[in-house]
Amino acid sequence: MKSSQRDFTQGPIARGMIAFSMPFLLSNVLQALYGAVDMWVVGRFSASTPELCAPILSGVNIGSQITHLVAMMVSGLTVSGTVLVGQYIGAKKQKDASETVGTMFTMLGIAGAALTVLMILLADPLLRLLNTPADAYEHAKTYLIICVAGTLFIFGYNAISSIQRGLGDSVRPLIFVGVACIVNVFLDLWLVKGLGMGAAGAAWATVIAQAVSLILAAFYLSRNKFIFDFKLKSFKIHKDKMNLMIRLGIPSSVQSIIVNISFLVMTAVVNGMGSLGYDAAKASGAVGVVGKFNSFAILPAVAMSSSVSAFAAQNIGAGKHDRAKKSLYVGTVIALGISAVLFSLVQIAPEAIVSIFNEDPQVCAYGVEYIKTFSFDFLFVAILFCCNGLIMGAGHTKFTLLTGSLSSLLLRIPVAVLFGKALGWGLSGVGLACPAASLISLCLGIWFVATGRWERDQTGIHAEA
Numbered sequence: 001m002k003s004s005q006r007d008f009t010q011g012p013i014a015r016g017m018i019a020f021s022m023p024f025l026l027s028n029v030l031q032a033l034y035g036a037v038d039m040w041v042v043g044r045f046s047a048s049t050p051e052l053c054a055p056i057l058s059g060v061n062i063g064s065q066i067t068h069l070v071a072m073m074v075s076g077l078t079v080s081g082t083v084l085v086g087q088y089i090g091a092k093k094q095k096d097a098s099e100t101v102g103t104m105f106t107m108l109g110i111a112g113a114a115l116t117v118l119m120i121l122l123a124d125p126l127l128r129l130l131n132t133p134a135d136a137y138e139h140a141k142t143y144l145i146i147c148v149a150g151t152l153f154i155f156g157y158n159a160i161s162s163i164q165r166g167l168g169d170s171v172r173p174l175i176f177v178g179v180a181c182i183v184n185v186f187l188d189l190w191l192v193k194g195l196g197m198g199a200a201g202a203a204w205a206t207v208i209a210q211a212v213s214l215i216l217a218a219f220y221l222s223r224n225k226f227i228f229d230f231k232l233k234s235f236k237i238h239k240d241k242m243n244l245m246i247r248l249g250i251p252s253s254v255q256s257i258i259v260n261i262s263f264l265v266m267t268a269v270v271n272g273m274g275s276l277g278y279d280a281a282k283a284s285g286a287v288g289v290v291g292k293f294n295s296f297a298i299l300p301a302v303a304m305s306s307s308v309s310a311f312a313a314q315n316i317g318a319g320k321h322d323r324a325k326k327s328l329y330v331g332t333v334i335a336l337g338i339s340a341v342l343f344s345l346v347q348i349a350p351e352a353i354v355s356i357f358n359e360d361p362q363v364c365a366y367g368v369e370y371i372k373t374f375s376f377d378f379l380f381v382a383i384l385f386c387c388n389g390l391i392m393g394a395g396h397t398k399f400t401l402l403t404g405s406l407s408s409l410l411l412r413i414p415v416a417v418l419f420g421k422a423l424g425w426g427l428s429g430v431g432l433a434c435p436a437a438s439l440i441s442l443c444l445g446i447w448f449v450a451t452g453r454w455e456r457d458q459t460g461i462h463a464e465a
Helices: 013-045 050-073 075-090 094-129 134-149 151-167 171-194 198-222 239-271 280-297 299-317 321-348 350-354 361-374 377-393 397-422 426-431 433-450
Strands: none
Touching: 013 050, 013 171, 013 198, 013 280, 013 299, 013 321, 050 094, 050 134, 050 151, 050 198, 050 239, 050 280, 075 094, 075 151, 075 239, 075 299, 075 377, 075 397, 094 134, 094 151, 094 239, 134 151, 134 198, 134 280, 151 171, 151 198, 171 198, 239 280, 239 397, 239 426, 239 433, 280 299, 280 321, 280 350, 280 361, 280 377, 280 426, 299 321, 299 377, 321 350, 321 361, 321 377, 350 361, 361 426, 361 433, 377 397, 377 433, 397 426, 397 433, 426 433
């Protein structure tokens, strides 16, 4: 077996999942540091006082949410790539796995170029649609334009990481993202604090760090027994692989888009809370701060979800469904245990968490109000993500599209609008929207797993007799 692969179809499940998930968790912690360092440096050093930093902080928050939406537009391709590579590896079909990788890279390159142009043209309409505060508008636009210009780098890195997960390798992505994180921190401090570039400096730091990570990853992997050789002739679309990726990937992308749009609607609701007596820019900045902390808090659930998905994909490809289901139980116990600790910390000391990013008393007060209700989501997503890991590893992306879309459209958005503005609960009401949406998705996911519907074949990939 190639050195970048790990066989999940045999051996102790708990030990294998922990060995896979720990490097992946650390990798995601480092990747989350990109955004957190941006917010911390901007919130602390982009202006002479915390009050003057707040509009820039708001701009970075809004701009980063839109760029994240861009990434989610093609996330289905990376999700389907993980599933297909994992199942092909489990079925011992190396050539098919390699062709899947080449097809994914080529499709992402085309999509990345098109989305870069589109998002630059739509920057102003999108920022106006989100009720971007006037004093944060130019900061948000600057951050957005620079980040979408680096879309190809972001897509490329995410593609390599997803492929490695399908192969069962979580160590190399940790190394690549570690290098990127070091570059990002150095550039943030130099460009924002040293050169006073504000939101533009934070954006350039992120883009350059992603580019460095992608280039180093491609160079290293091409010379170390990777499943794909990165030669120009290998970047081509194989129709059968493309059709499978589209069939599995489009539901995942649509789900991600809908979920992220629901979060953008929540941002728009917060941006329009001036009528309730809030300072819109500071409220937006506070929500952004909580969002960055949340990007760390959900990482144990994300890591275990990816571990469950990787285990499920390989074992389903090998015809071992019972082993795939056992990975769900192991992952859920680990994820829920860690998430419960984080939830408790937030409830005990919310002020200490929020003040890390910005010391403006009003921003801190808004952040505390929001995080105390929002943090209930930590408990629900720990179980939900692991359920989705099994379901998506089995290729049932249409089901996750259904549950994610319904919970976003029927709960997250209405709860944010109703409790946040209509009933006047403010940021506490908006914070309830996320746990409410996750709870309904979780109930549907448990039902899908319990009834055995996840075992129905979606890809036609089987080990040869």
